[in-house]
Amino acid sequence: MHTHARFLPAFVTCGLALSAMAHGAGNLATGAAVKASSEKTEGPAKNAVDGVESDESRWIANANNDKNPWLEITLAQPADIAAVDVYSGWRSEAQLADFDISVWENGQWSLTDAGRVRGNKEDVRRVLVSARNVTKLRLSLPSGGPGRIREIAVYGAADEAAGTGVKAVVRPGGPVARNVHQIALNQVGFQTAWPKRFTAPLSPDGTPFIVRAASGGSPLFQGVIKGNIGDFSDFKPADSDAEYVVEVKGGTLRDGTSDPFWIRTDLMKERFWQPAVDFLIDSRSVVGTHPSAYGGCPWRDGTYYDAILPALVMFQMADPARIAAMPRQIDWEADKKRVLDPSFKYFAGDPGGKGALDIARRYYQEFEPPKADAPDVVKLIHWGAGFYLLNPATTDPSGDPDGRKIHSQTVEQVAYVIWAWPVLKQWLPQSFYDRCKTLCFENWKPSLENDPLTDPATYKPISVLNQGSGMGGDLNPFKGRHAPGHSIVPNLLMHEVAKREKRADAGKYLDAAVVQAAWIVKTLDWNDPRTTKGQRMSEHRTIPNLVWLLKNYPDRAPAGLKEKIQQWAEVAVHRGDNLWDFRRYDEDSNWTIPRMNDVGSIVSFPACAVAASWAVDDPALKRRLLELAVAQADAAFGRNPRLAASPSLPELGFTGIERGWPVQHTLNICARLELCRGSISGSPGTEMYPFKPEGRYRHPEGWVNYGASWCISLAYLNASNAGNLPGL
Template sequence: MKIYLLKKISFLFLVSNLALNPNSWSQQKNNLALTGTATASSSQSGFEPSKATDGMFGLESSWKNKAESEETWLMLKLPGATEITELFIHMTEGSSVVSDFKIQTILNGSWRNVKEISSNTSHRVVVGFEPPILTDRIRLWMGKNESVSIAELEAYGQQYVDSTAMEVRKILVNQSGYNLDRPKRFSAPSLADQSPFEVIKAKDRKVLYSGFIEKGKGDFSDFNPNSQEEYIIVSGHEESFPFRIGPYWLERVTYRNIVDFMIGARHYIGSTNLIRPLSFEWRDGDFFNWALQSLVALYLANPGAFERMEKTVSYVHNSTFPHEYKGLWGALEPFHEDAPDLIKLIHWDVDVKISQCLEHEMQKAELAHFLYAWPYLEKWLPQQNFDRVYEYARKKWEKTTVSANSTSQYDLSPEHNLLTLKTQMGTTKGEMPPGYSVIPNLMMYEVTKKRGEQDAEKYFEAAYHQMEWMIQNLDWKDPIVTKGQRISEHITMRAFAYFYSQFLERAPKGLKEKVTEWAKIAISRSDNYWDFRKYSDDEDWVPPSWNETGNVLGFPAAVFSAMSIVEDKELNQKLEILAWSHFDNAFGKNPVGRHFSHRGPEEIEGVDLGWYNAHKGGYGLLEEVRFVFDGSPKSFHYPNHPEVGNLGWTEGWVQFNTAFNTSMAYSANHYTYLTLSVNSKNKLEIRLEAPLNFDPTLTESIPILVHNEHGQKISVTLLEEFPYSRVFVANLNITKSGITSNKENIKWEKGGSLTVSYGLGYFKKSVAIIRQD
């Protein structure tokens, strides 16, 4: 994604060599450095970086580096966004003068030079900024192999306050609503501990539930009304926005929006037909958008919900476009028109990959998801689709080089053979998360093994060695391995979950223990007003300077993946709170009290306040697409600084939405359950709990197949148990030799078995029963 500056800012720097009493400089001024935290590239014992910001100027209160360090820098992190007008640098008297150094601030995760100073001869330097530098961290970079001693680093200016920032409610909730029988929490960081709160009905102010605020948080998880009413949290004179509660409220307000966003964000044929840079299948999608696997996961996790959805997509022939569009798509034969929109989007993604011969390792790795899911897609797609993709993937999988048309400036891959061990770590851009080759290789193993390929085992071996390396080498305490991967963090934990669920008997030693360690660290970084997993153990809440929207949205997928492995019940309860707290964060339970989508109030049922603004233009041209996640709170806003207002970069990105897609898929899988039993009325009862009941005013249904051991099957329609139920039920008549449903029957004799399932592939939930009489 192209990164732009919010404003074009020019700096006027004044560098003076002064021989004044340093203490006189700060008279009548507020040295902001005294409120900040200093860190450095290295330090000598007794001369730590904190001594450069303690307000004392003597030799004993100086920071000294280790001269043998590869680089030397001193960084000041302030409590929040600050307009810095002056920086005073006091080098220790008697020490060597640093003649050349740079002053840097951080932008989009990278340090940028704002001034380079050379040929300095003084121990005291002052730098003025007009207009001020707006940042929360600034550093001196002094190169390599230099002995440096700084007596004091002073910063002057003022805390940044957005004059247009609106007052934020003191009680912050998921503005749209909550799911029944799931964690339901709110944040009230400025209200006194042990303040009482009440859940009231918005219509008549009737009190329905009460509790106490503890450490800035309230919990009403056991409030589970069967109603379409709106509710409000009240504490004293403070009130939240209204919200509702439903069996699958989050799914209700997002599923159609998810599909509509992906329809509009398609390259060439979405909401615009323009050819865009950094775009392949999706506008501004680059090679690491993870879109195909997110769409496949959504379908495998909850096929019924997407099959019943209104169909709005038709095939667009490449031949109807101008010459410059020739070959950009169309290598795959068209889908059947009766296919669900989600399947048509899957087809679109794969078609572009094959048509343009995209060879980047992450693009071709995505094809494994399509091949793996083929048994569930083939009823809507021509066989030619599978044959072309299978041939292409087999041919390109081990290719080490990549064609120029398949990559971008963000490509960090040393080479593109997906069977090699991947030890290169990506940046906070999110382009190379650990373990991105694991699931694709395991899928290719299953696909090729089923087709009788003699070399199928090589894919498993590559995945095994990659997982083994991850277990041995990933340090969960290092933020770059987790939240530092930003939009792509979910890739790593999902790799662990896939290996564990599909190949438990062949999994590397220590897999479960490694995931449990990840869970404990995530929880340890989440004890705050928002139940929000912080970037690191120190003061950083989010990846410095980044718009981390996709990490918040994708984190639940990582959490649900971990929960499928972790055995500690208490640990899993805490993880579940984290999964839902991050959904809630995106829906307004955050320091600025806003939904991540600028047009949220127009597009999402129940949302009251959207993100400050939407980016116009950019590579994605997403402003006209429905359900864009535009922005999220930055480091400046945490732990609770709403006064900062609309500060930091805002721009929707396909990668943000695909991260959310993936979380919704893993949530659906996590909360899908099946039972099969003979009830007291001698009926065969099927009970399915899955995200399918979205509207209490309609009697919703879902078809499901029942199989016997002979391969016979009948279709059974399950109905919601009652308007607000999470469960769908069917009761079948048992005869002497079988079962019947709608005049259909299959054999079920003594000792015989019946099987039902929901979900597909690696998300399949299945249960069987053996007849006893």
């Protein structure tokens, strides 16, 4: 792990104390009197100045009877004011768009142009107001409505740190200083031949930057900031253990120095592949780092749509030599002895966990084991497929209306195993293949049809995410359960298996894949973000599947398929045109899916962008897709508004991360994934974009579905220059 503390970005660690020393006043609304034109019982006016910013402490006007709501604050004593921060909205619903801030000075109300706010899309909006000897100020709603004001803070200085004097705003991680050139980049590092970009969110165009050795010395590369982005892709040093930093200097801001990072030819394999495998070792149900089975699947909190088996197969195929060189950690015989011991303590209280211990014990008793020298990836494939052979009917514990059954996507996962058998058979017994093959062919009928829940007609509006917990129930498509085209590649794999087995029905699987792809060409509109980023971590089941068909069966590709993939690429590139190179959710106010943890979408996107780059002809579009693919990976490891990497406990499995995610999932509940190495937990939501690092955090959790998506993206990134995934 890097140890160069002097390179950490400048954070305001005690925002309130530092601001008070600098300006002497802090939040002038503290202790102020307040009244309103109306208020609801659950949202009294006093909540707007109680120093607490939260959904549970808001002023809510009675919009039914009050057509011109206002809130008036009387300061404890006259004061000169320069800034008013207005915190508005509810959960991830829209913020207060239109409002006026008037001040009472010299015996009369004064409203300046700066005080007229229209079209606001920020949950924390700073209004600059230059007024002297103010005793009162008023927030008015010219368009009416409930207001939903979480808090109002008043400051005597325009550069007062955001969140000063407001609880729950100075969140874990602390405020970020605005008087320094902040530098957000991948804290771990960069692959030598790939794009190397960073974001300097406060630095104006033309500001110079350099890259130098972290240990000091003269510049090794020089450039300038453009659109808050620095690009040093042309800096390609020879492989070494040296670390580098970016320095940005100039203008009115203090000099900024980045986190140290590596640049190496195979950095992704060296720093990310082993943690990705470690995560899937540790998160196994029953035998992993916690003796439980939340959800009742092979991996804790796994689901029929987690795509873990496809991820493992793709990982194995991506670089068999690399996988074979990894240390052997799974000891099948030792795990068997431990689980079969009558004194084995199993926690059966989780949803879906009842019966999982019996399944695990049957697994060790009924199946021939993998060879002892099999790579851990292969042993994980044996574990996952074996568990499903014994327990094919599952249910998603997050309120999935589909209920318990043998889901088509469960069977589709096992199809990857039998397709890859020519590679796997050197370590796995023939009897295992025979059982997997039987499961697939006997339960394949639903996968020949188009999954009805992939139809946009079944999609919910984003407002559904503000109902209840926002994480369970019928949330199609936002939960990621039914990605369009999820059956395309599985059908292509079954086509190849059927040919290998000399079955007469081999053609029907290819025909089904073609029909499903044609349906996507005809039906999906990529301009609707629910068909793209709205699929969350499961988007890799759509675009890469279409590309797989186009590349490997070009004579059967439906009309318009290549053009459809290019259209997706153009939409993605358009939505990624910002200072973060971040493919956002829509072009309105949502950078991410409202309310939900977005990290799964981030780590899934590289697979989509790399695959799409293989299908487009325009060299500039190809290059930009790779830039975006790398940028999303960078976002997961530090190039984001919070200037933090996604793992909340980076010391478990990762190297080179200075600051992990500042918040973590509640310990010792649900799937206990905080106990796993290589867990990827959280990322900024819309509340922190474009640069509001003190914004509210989303629910952090290192879901196994995210781990699978990351494996798949790592496999695609590894093949980015090859133009296709490795075949058999």
